[in-house]
Amino acid sequence: MNKKWTLLVSAVAFSAMLMTACGGKEQAANTNSTEAPAAATDGNGINIEASNWKFNQDVYEVKAGEEFTINFKSTEGFHGIGIEGLDVDIQKDGSKTLKVDKAGEYKIFCNVICGPEHGNMIAKLVVK
Numbered sequence: 001m002n003k004k005w006t007l008l009v010s011a012v013a014f015s016a017m018l019m020t021a022c023g024g025k026e027q028a029a030n031t032n033s034t035e036a037p038a039a040a041t042d043g044n045g046i047n048i049e050a051s052n053w054k055f056n057q058d059v060y061e062v063k064a065g066e067e068f069t070i071n072f073k074s075t076e077g078f079h080g081i082g083i084e085g086l087d088v089d090i091q092k093d094g095s096k097t098l099k100v101d102k103a104g105e106y107k108i109f110c111n112v113i114c115g116p117e118h119g120n121m122i123a124k125l126v127v128k
């Protein structure tokens with residue numbers, strides 16, 4: 001019950017942020033840079049950051065058959081990621097640990113209708 005309320009309140013707060021942060025205007029550079037960067041790859045993690053309207057890399061690589069963690073963060077605006085064919089669905093910020101046995105290329109896309117260039121928010125997960 002409580003969790004549902006928290007989710008609802010978060011959703012409303014995020015919507016408000018979305019309207020202010022993703023309204024098409026250029027936002028000032030992120031001044032909140034005191035935060036420590038998310039743990040860099042310890043070999044089994046990838047950090048994906050989304051801003052208006054791109055990801056921080058075009059290609060992310062992981063190893064087939066090994067567990068890895070996706071750390072996702074919206075650094076500007078409100079974005080999310082889904083990965084075609086994989087069970088990944090993160091919005092705003094979050095992590096997901098998974099294992100992909102099948103090598104190949106998987107399309108990463110933004111799963112939040114985030115603004116005019118939403119459709120350009122595409123990257124690739126390469127599983128080797």
Ligand SMILES: [Cu+2]
Binds near residue numbers: 110112114121
């Ligand atoms: Cu989007």
